[in-house]
Every structure is written in structure tokens, then in C-alpha cells.
Amino acid sequence: MKSKKNKIASDVIVDLPERKSPGSDITNIYRPSLEMTRFSNIKPVKLDFIWPGFIAIGKITVLVGNPGLGKTMLSIRIASHVSTGREWPGGTGCKSGQVLIMSAEDDPADTLRPRLDASNADVTRVYFVSMVKEVDIDGIQIKRGFTINKDLKLLEECLCEAPDCRLIIIDPISAYMGGTDTHNNSDVRGVLSSLSDLASRKKVAILAITHMNKGGGNGNALFRVTGSLAFVAAARAAFLIEEDKDDEEKRLFVPMKNNLGNDKTGYSYRILEDKDGIPFAEWDPEPINLTAADVLISHEEKTDREEASEWLYEELSYGKRTTVELNLKAKQSGHSWSTVKRAKSDLKVESFRRGYGEDGKWYWRLPTGTFNNESIEDDQKQS
Secondary structure, three states: OOOEEEEOHHHOEEEEOOOOOOOOOHHHHHOOOOOOOOHHHOOOOOOOEEEOOOEEOOOEEEEEEOOOOOHHHHHHHHHHHHHHOOOOOOOOOOOOOEEEEEEOOOOHHHHHHHHHHHOOOOHHHEEEOOEEEEEOOOOOEEEEEOOHHHHHHHHHHHHHHOOOEEEEEEEOHHHHOOOOOOOOHHHHHHHHHHHHHHHHHHOOEEEEEEEEOOOOHHHOHHHHEOOOOHHHHOOOEEEEEEEEOOEEEEEEEEEEEEOOOOOOOEEEEEEEEOOOOOEEEEEOOOOEOOOHHHHHHHHHHHHHHHHHHHHHHHHHOOOOEEHHHHHHHHHHHOOOHHHHHHHHHHHOOEEEEEOOHHHOEEEEEOOOOOOOOOOOOOOEEOO
16 A cells, blocks of 8 residues: 655655554454544533532532541531522522432431431432342342442432432442452542442432541641542542531531632531430531641641640649750650640740849749649749
8 A cells, every 4th residue: 555645844755654444354343442532522511510619410529527527417418408409508509309328327217317307308309228139049039238339220220210319428438339449549440430420421419428547648638538549539529527626516618629619618517406406517607718738737736736735734744944945855855846835825834034134044834823833923924
């Protein structure tokens, strides 16, 4: 076959071999092929949300947090918004729809239903997805747990029975991964890509709940997610649930990543109880401008401060110490002086000066009335 002649810069003529298509023999029918689509043939589609800027239709959103902070109660509150069409915090509208809940940790009768009622959800529009029913090799009907990698077709059938479904809550997602190694990125991506494909095809939002690990993550909040990084990498948005160190009644809902909205805006909420003592999540009305990194750094600083407080209390329990001595010991113990000074404020440590001129020294001591405390009637208190 003849080669094509191609003219390029500087009138240099080169011969380029003509591209040949694969052979036409019968074996090519079974060869894998790569699908390629011209963008002019792709119709642009507007992104749809159940909560504008936060939870998108057709995407996976992840809630991450330590146990005991109310992740499930917040997810139930989100389900309440969707089932009733009640507006989101900040006044954003919410289109109503059905909700599927998959929960491996909470009983549907004594925990989930009462909390849905306390959150004023429309329970006629909320479904609990529990066990998979099947027949074993002996013809006996058995029940087993649902797994994403085996049973997505069954979940799709459930969606056909709830055609108005806009939200699926999976709590926690690690309980539904089957035999998947949840610390293996490629394995997790493979499972979540199938789940994401289902969400996209059926126009439903997936809210997956998971836990935090105890690692530092080198300051990156995304590395605090239990298991593979793929859990948050595959999600289009991930939000951290954490307590507010300055208000023990408040919980923070802040972005770890948000590819579809503002990645610096979140909300806070509180755990309240109804007249029967059933807990539920209640939003604070105003948004907060915090990220997960801000919150975790704040918590790390608070931990350093608490450790510095314990160290300072122990040092001063033996009596007064000069600030020069404490500064040196703080550095030797790995405490920054600025953190020690904040600990000083927390402990209400008293500072005073004895002596004048070059002979004068500043001291710190525990508050008046504490053991090993001396009278400071003649001492000059530091302002």
C-alpha cells in the first residue's frame, strides 16, 4: 500500500506510514476495544442537587466522623428534609422524594424509626433495605447481608419499586463492601465506580457514612478517613463531622472536599431530644466558614494545649518557677512557649516579680489556695 505524503514546516517532505486497521479475521470480534466519543456528540447536562452545593444527584457524598458525634442522626435529619421537602439550613429549597436507608449498626424499629419521627420525617416515603433473600443449593430460602459488589442489580430493582427515590443512605459503607479489601485503592475504586454508575443512571444521590482513623494524616484531612483514600477520592464531596471544642453541645459539618460547590462553607448542628427523650439533630441557622483542615488543626492545637496544661501543672505543683526556667524546660519537653502561655491562662496561673533591677525575676505559680502556694503580699503581680 502506498504511503501518504505530508508537508510540514520549512517545506520538508516526509513519508508517514498509513495507519492500518486491525485485521478482519474472526478473532477480532472478541478483541477488547476502546470507546471514543466526540464531545460535539455529548449533550451537556445540568448538575442536579438534593441539597444545592452540598449533595448532588447521581454522585457519591461521604460523611466522615468519629463514633458518638451523631453522624447517623445527621443523616436521618437529611432524610427528613428529602422525604418532606422541608428547606435546608440557610433557607435553600428542597425537592421532596423517597429515601432508602441501609444501616448495619442501628435497629430499624427501636432506633431508626423513633429518630425519623423525632426529626419529623415522612416515614411513608422512607424505606429500610435490610437482607438479601435467596435460595441455596438445597432449595432452602436463606437471608444474607447486602454487598455492593454482588447485589447492585437487586438495589436497582428496589429503586424501580421506589421510582421517586432521590437519596440512598449507606451506614457505614464499609459494612457493605463484601470481601473487598477496604485498604486497597484499586479494589475500593472498582466497587465504588459501579455504585457511582448506578447513582448516575438512576438519578439518585448516595450518602455514604464512614469513620475516621487515629492517624495524623500529615495535616491533610482526607488521610483521616478509615481505609483506602479511594473512599473520598471517588466521592464528589466529603464532609467531616466533628465536635466544637469551644461548645460541647455543638457539632460541625464542614467540607473535606467539595468538587461541586463551595469548599469552605459548612453548618453546625446540635443533638436535642424530643418530649420522649429521643435524640435528633437540629441545624444552627447560619453557615460557618470553616474547612475540615481548619477544624482538625484547631483540635490538634487544643490537644497540645491540654498536654501543656498537664505539664505546667506538674511543674508548678512543686512550687513557684521562674519564667526563664519554665521556658527552657518547655522547649526540652517539646512544648512551644506560646502554647504554654495559653495553658497558663487556662490554669489561671499567677505571675509575679521579686526583686528590682538586674536582680529582679519573674515567677509563675499555681492560683492562690493551691498546695505549695506562698503568700505574694509583697510581690509585684504581672499585668
